[in-house]
Amino acid sequence: MLADDQLENFTLLHSASLEEAHDLVTGIFCEHRLLPLGRSTQVDYRHWVAALPSIGLSLMKYGAHVRVEPREFQSFYLIQVPLAGTSAVLCNSTEIMTHPGRASVHSPHGAMAMDWSADCHKAVVRIDRAALERHLGSLLGETVHAPIAFDPDMDIRHGMAATWMRTVLHLIGELQHNAELASSPLVVGHLEQMLMSTLLHAQPNRYRERLLAPPQRLAPRHIRQAEEFMHANPSRPISIDDLTRLTGVSGRTLYGGFQLFCGKTPMQYLRDIRMEQARCDMQTAAPTFTVTDIATKWGFYQLGRFAADYKARFGESPSVTRNALPAR
Template sequence: MSTHTAHSQGQSALYRSSDLDETRRIVAGIYCEHRLDQTRSRDRLDYRHVHARMGDFSFSQMGYGADVRVEPGTLGQFYLVQVPLTGGDRMCVDGVALTSDPLHASIHGPGSGLGMNWSADCSKFVVRVERAPLERHSVALSGREAKGPVGFRSLVDLQEVTIRSWVATAQHVFAELQRNPALADEPLVRTQFEQMLMTTMLSWLPGGLEAQVQQDRRMLLPRHVKAAEDYMRAHSDQALTVDTLAHEVGVSGRTLFEGFRKFLGVSPMRYLRDLRMERARHDLLDPAQPRSVTLIATHWGFYQLGRFASDYRRRFGEQPHETMARGR
């Protein structure tokens, strides 16, 4: 059984169903064709879905009330942001196993391979945005032609302020559409909401315009900054200081520091720390390396293991031991 109340552009609707085939048809109509299976057949499906559409965006709060496997395969011409409110989702994104929970949202782009395992208590806030308008907006903001889908990071930390702010903004728009679905029929209001959400999505979510800006900066790097960057990449396992780097590239420490701040947005030592974090992740995924987070972390200069684990999770969306388990 399902209920549905629609309002023109807003298309505000409430769906409920205990039938697996009916649920799959409803969800396919909102997102895309997919396979839906209950992983524990004894459980009763209790699908609940509040949905609202506004132009090129749609918003949902949904859950299945049972353990389910959802397999859309390859996504179509849209972007999808999924924010678990309760429970969790063990997903496979382009062949990589990830876990999304109330601390970690997931972002998926056109052509992304996706398989999901929703827990029975999993409830999500989900935003869909059509590909063409978002990428047109990206071109308008950056002044650069798109060479493919925007490369958002697949798993993001909801404790990061900008990510949490974007989710809160999208939830506010969803709440307003539920209170007054006719807002989506007002062109000026709809355009204002869409422009705000696209601008902040591209600016605040990891991998959006931030990645393009970093690429542009690297193309314009002064010689001494590029030389220091290359030196750190080649000698990241050695004891390095600002004085060492400045001597190697032939500038003062102050000039080097100012160059990194201006063109890369971080200090030389922060850049080195981030680089070593990447190298530690590579070793954690390498089955030929020691099966010890402690040994790998200390090899790359991370002696405060609690801080390493916290920074690692904030950066990569999972704990170091979870990365190691995937690589073994």
């Protein structure tokens, strides 16, 4: 599909200059370093681009052995699927050798780098962060507050991931054959939602178990009201008395409702929110802030227990998250 095909309904970017290729890719994705890994600085960069409202589709190659080191994406998720050749990807501390059949998934935050082989051709899907998290929220019936946190290693040889990949390639093909497709908001919206839903169900992530679980009964108003208040005010000192005054129900009713609909007490629910906030700060706060500074900011004063709970929840210690902070 890629090599030298004429994709008439896609924008073609092309350059033999490493510097110009860098500038063109920056305009599509984000600022990055582009380094030659061979003796020559010449490339045969070709990049076909189609932009939908929330999803960007690319077919691209550099035609040379290069290293790409982007800054944090921040505003989008990125899925890279080699159609030929290989690409070694380092995503935080995880190294993946991607190839046809094995893709990589990158979240808005975190360090990453990748080496493209000279014969590497990729399909690249860029999904707007706000749109994907909003769509996830609509599937769950709630506002999404924590990052989706996809597993970076994606096996697209079988199952739902293979379905997702075939859907991407089918959409690229349909856009090529019918330029009017992208001008129909109703059709494009449906296609974007299908791609986002399939990705959320196919690729392991923080919310996948909940998406695959049988639908639960809708939580009563007082539970939703307490949840929304805690999400909106995680840094405030909040007690059961505060929540009962807010919701107008007894502490017993509040405890029973949270256990039934959330599987935890109100204070455990609040603690989980603060743990998510602490992780966000671990990933984004200035390097001058220590793990202790961040933990105590969110009310975790027993640092040993905090570190153990953090690792159990996120699969790594707070110090590992902090040490992955990109240089500024």
